[in-house]
Amino acid sequence: MSSGIYIATAGAVAQSNALDATANNIANAATTGFHGDRVTFREALSAARSPDVATVGAGTTRIDGQAGALQGTENPLDLALEGDGYFGVATPGGPRYTRAGNFQLDDTRALVTTDGFHVRGEGGAAITIPPEAKVVAVAADGTVSADGEPVGKLELVRFAPGAVQRQGGTLFAATGRPQPGDPPKVRSGMLEASNVNVVRGVVDLVKVSRTYESLMRVIQGYHDIESRAARELGTPK
């Protein structure tokens, strides 16, 4: 058997992963604070026994760090981050990080995410708005004030691109330490839309399905060669 058929199969598996990643990007085109995945492939086995046998790995996903468009909502508790970084969120599983700033208040008037997790203030404490407050404002540095009086400061952290792991619910878990440097700026009354570009998504879709189709032809080609070999060489004259 020639090894080409396995190389083409590895390519088809890689392309099907790329399709899955593209599908997830497109499905989340309306998810606030969502950052899409980019799939990159790399050669695998290039250092294998034979130099002409190389194949492709299953594909690596990388979070597209480009910020999504900011949309005005006029709600002071809708927050967007300008610049690299995340809001801290307290979950039962420990601190998590998000860029989705569509925060609300719960029945204790603490700032929570749409899933009901407390938003972390500096030091990990929840931020609570007093009931008599009329005007809630969030400054660019993350200071939350009620009627002009500061009531807390949002935890804003930066991580190296590979030091966060996706958890679903637009949350990330940190796998490394926060990075020093300027924290992102908070924009109140705005939300960061999903950074998925649907045009790019459709182009990726076309590319993936055409590549997959070509790989299927390659597999079919090997299959034809081998069945012909079996027929012509294997038949006694």
Add this chain to the structure above:
Amino acid sequence: MFRSLATAASGMEAQQTKLDVTANNIANVSTNGFKKARAEFADLMYQNMRPAGAPTGNGANAPSGTEIGLGTRLVTTARELGQGELHQTGNPLDIAIEGHGFLPITLPSGETAYTRNGALQVNAEGRLVTADGYSIAGDITIPPEAQAVSIAADGTISATVPGDTQPVQLGKLQIATFANPAGLAAQGSTLFRETSASGAAVLGTPGDGGAGAIRQGMLEVSNVNVVEEMIDLISGQRAYEINSRVIKAADEMLGQTAQLR
């Protein structure tokens, strides 16, 4: 089979919900006291095929992992409680709340509901009721002979009656505020009900503390912005279409695979 089929299906379902929410917002563009809703989504879990930082051999570590997401889900239809515009009507029984809070209403079942629709009327018994006929909490009665009903910013209702030069106080409106008004459950007819998420209603004097002031002769119109809704409609429809193209692409790829033999 490809995960993409289910992933794209979750995307289509999400866009369908967004369309439903937008449709309800647009349908209520001229409902007084209506508060628009906004569908919010979050991504589903990820299949972590290779974690970031995993050794790749040769002493190096992968700078990024392989995480394939499985789609999207609806997290909430958050109600945006921003103030709607106040329209002058000149009708003395039309009131608007300027600021936070809701008017408490007593339902026929005895339960209390809350509304911001202040198009009030007087029923056959002279009681102050909403347009649906539910009485305003506190059972305020306006005598048939009353003239020049006035409702002050602090909710005091007074009227002059023939034979009396001084206006008589008929009752006082109260405003209910909530720790988390977005947590109220919508009941239809612009009525809301208290939930564990909203916290208990705090009754207060209009214009005092966190409670909004009463404006007589005005109505608060729906806070739906038609232009924004149209944009949501267009973007939702297109996103739906593109998700369906993902399903088509996955289907074609599966078809090509099935033809191999």
